[in-house]
Amino acid sequence: MNIVASQSEQYPEDSREATATVKVMLHPDIRIFTMDFNMNKTMEQMKQYFAARLKLPPNVLQLMLLGRIIENSVTLWNLGVKPHETIQLDMFSLDEEQFPIISSKLLNEYYMPDVITVRVQTDSDTFQDLLVSIKRPSFKKPFLGGFRHKETGMEYHHAGSQTIPKKCPEKGYIEYCRSTQTVVERKKLLQTRSAASTQMTKIGVYMSNITDKLIEPKGYVTADEYHARRLQAVIVIQTYFRRWHAINVVKELKEQLRLRLEWEAEEERRLQREKAERLMKEYNRRMVPRTKDDFELLYHALELWRLEELERIDNTLSGAERKAALCALLEKEAQLIASIGRHKLNADEVNQQKAIMSFLEKCAEPKRWKAFDGKITEMDTQFTLRARELLEIYRSISMQDLPTDERLDVLLTLKHTVKEHECKLTHEIIELIDREADLMMRGVKECNLEGLRKRICTLFLQYIKTPFFNPEVARLLKVPPDPIKLYHNIYFCLGCKRYLPSTDFAISGSSHSIGRCHLCCKLDNQACKREAFLKYKRMLRSLRQSEVNYMDGAKIAFVLQLQDLQYMVENFWNSQSAISAWGDLYDLVMVRWDKHVEWSPWNTILLRNDEAESHLKLKNLEKAYETVFIHRVKHKHLLARNYFSQFPELGEALHKADKLACSNDLLVTKPITPGPSKSTHKEG
Incomplete structure (x- = not known):
């Protein structure tokens, strides 16, 4: 109905x-x-x-x-x-x-x-709920101009909000009286300096009246009438002047409005363009993955798809149909994981060649240092020249589709280079070079020589990585030539049961012991959680760069690791801006709450990029923000204090900050630091 x-x-x-x-x-x-x-x-x-x-x-x-x-x-x-x-x-x-x-x-x-x-309380024990309608003002109080006192800086407004004039104190006597405003009259005869006379018409004398003027007496003008006429003239002048001034002001405001609208439109187009480029970049990274972050995005997208399909199956199917759908989902997931694995093999092959070239280029770089005048000085040593020569040879033998004559020249150069040292490795390289030259002279196709050429490149790369043949490579090798150095900074991985250097472990500020290595954590993430940390990596990189720009010796931002930043963003700040509640992590950054104090989890705020720029320009936070907002931010800082005070490095920094505040006679409420926890974090 x-x-x-x-x-x-x-x-x-x-x-x-x-x-x-x-x-x-x-x-x-x-x-x-x-x-x-x-x-x-x-x-x-x-x-x-x-x-x-x-x-x-x-x-x-x-x-x-x-x-x-x-x-x-x-x-x-x-x-x-x-x-x-x-x-x-x-x-x-x-x-x-x-x-x-x-x-x-x-x-x-x-x-x-x-x-x-x-x-409303109507009686001692009686309360009554009343509905009150809020009436909003339909107009804004006009501003009619004013002026500012140069010495005191106080502003005075016209008409709309004029201040009450100051009353003069009474002095106890009359200042305005007749005796002080009148002049004593005197009568005295004076003789002018030049005598004057007037001729008039009479009998026998004719005076022409052509040039005479007739003067008529007019009405007496009082002082009030005179000042009223002057005031009216002033009003007319002010009317035309204000009209001219208003026209100029309106033109200026229109121009400012036009420029502002153009800037806002351009800014909106820029943001849309950046967002479209970011989305296209993410799409390309998923379609053609190359780096670890790309595969993290792929696994994260796979997990989101699996959860959506699982929810759809649970909501629509039941019984045997549900089991069949779950089996099909599992097969589809296995196929997608296998497809990602094939992409990973292709990416590893491409990245391996790039890593080799990057490694050799680092060996061939000249020595650099900064002089007192800020200029960079470069110097080549005999070892860097040797490394550069080997780099050029490796780059030449790795090239494809070379003519036969050029390929033979490259092999001859390589043969003369490795002949300088006599060992089993050089003998094997020379033997392979002779074999390839012989096959090329017999007209063997290049596709049949591909495996032989790869063996030559592999053995020559092993030759380059030997410090005896290339001394410059010793500083870049992961395994040092001296076995005694392996005993330092080596830890046992609980996941893969291997002994690895400390650089292969992800250790956060909240860790009490060494857990699993990077590889084990990555495999566990791909198999179970499938989370993507690219947004948090970008946020941590931006935070550290901003702390470096302050140049005040900040350290806490570099002690904090990716897992600690993720915990702060998700649990303390709810993954959104503190001001606008914007939830896109690509647009959020961590900045200092008080820019004059080192960044720390208890001196930070999560904002958008434009909000962060405006926040760092503020001089007085108490005047800029409302009390409720400041209390809410302070509450999040207190939660961060209570959480991070139990970890050794951050707890020590917290105690130093509290001691500094006490030395400045500031009242600081310290959180109760709990005792050491018996449980240990096994993951960095």
Whole structure:
């Protein structure tokens, strides 16, 4: 049964601007949203209001009253609601699968409600709840100009907010009297310096009156009339001047508005372009993976797909069909993992050749140091020249599709180079070089020589990595020539049961012991969690770079590891900006809360890039932010203190900061540091 508006029903003229309180219950979340609406507001207008905030099309929303559907043309007056009364409606979505109603979209946005409930104490033991409507001002108080005192800096505004004039103190006597404002009159005869006479017409004398002027006496002008006329002239002058000034101000404001709009449009296009480039880059990284981070993104996308498919199967199927679907999902997942493995083999082959060339180029680099004037000085030694010569030979023998004559020249150069040393390795390289030259002279195809050429490259690379033949390579080898050095910084991996150097372990500030190596942690992540840490790596890299730019000896940001930063972002800051609640981690950065103090988990704030730039420009945080916001940030700092104070390195830094604060006579509330935990972290 539908509720249809009656065309004949009218409402009084004095109630056209009246409002009523509407409580809308959002289904299926069962959340109530209260707003004030005009009495002549139709259901269609209310749907458009909620559709704009829920980001849904208006035609999928349905309003009901006591189980009956309300037509779009029905108003609150048609429903029998009187002014300032309350009515409760139910809102549903006609297509909950594609357009579900998510009440959190309304509740996440902070706004001042139109109606609030106030509890009033009417008696000693009696309380009454009253509904109070909030009336917002419809205009802004105009600013009519003013001036600023040069010495005191105080600002005075005209007309709209003029200050009360200061009263002069009474001196006890009259300053304005007749005796001080009048002059004593005197009579005295004086003789002018030059005598003057006037000739008039008379009998026998004619005086022409052509040049005479007739002067008529006019009315007496009082001082008030004179000043009034002057004031009127001043007003006319000020009117034209203000009109001219207003035209210039409006032109300047229009120009500023145009420039601002152009800047905002360009900034919006830049952000969209950067986001599109980032999405395209991620897409290319998933389609053609090359690095470890690329494969992390692939495994993370695989896990998201698996969870979505698993949820769909659990919601739609049951019994034998569910088991069959789970088996098919498992087979599909195995196929995808195998496909990722094939991509990984191809990427390892390409990356291996790049790593070899990078290693050889580092060996061939000249020695560099910075002089006192800031210039970089480079110097080649006999060892770097030797390494550069071997690099050029390796690069030549690794080239494909060389003509036969050039290939023979390269092999001859390689043969003369390795002949300088007599050992089993050089004899084997020379034997392979002779074999390839013989086969090339016999006209063997290049595809049949591919394996032989790879063996020559491999053996020559082994020759280059030998410190006796290439002394410069000794400083870059992972395994030092001296076996005694292997006994330092070597730890046992609990996962793969191998002894590895300390650089192969991920040790965070919260770790109490050595756990598993990087490889074991990566395999465990690919098999179980399949998390992607690329966003946190970018955030940690940005944090450390900003701390380096301060040049104040900051250390805590470099002690903190990736797992510690991830724990802070997810548990303390809820993975969103503290100001705007922006949740895209690609746009968030960690900066100092107080820029004059070293960064630490208890002196940080998570913000967007533009918000971070504005935050670092502030001079007084107490004046810039509200008290509630400052307390909320301080609470997160207190949680970080309590969590990181139990770890040795960070706890020591925390105690130093507290001692420094006490020495400056600052009142600091210290968290209670718990004792050492018996459980140890096995993962870095």
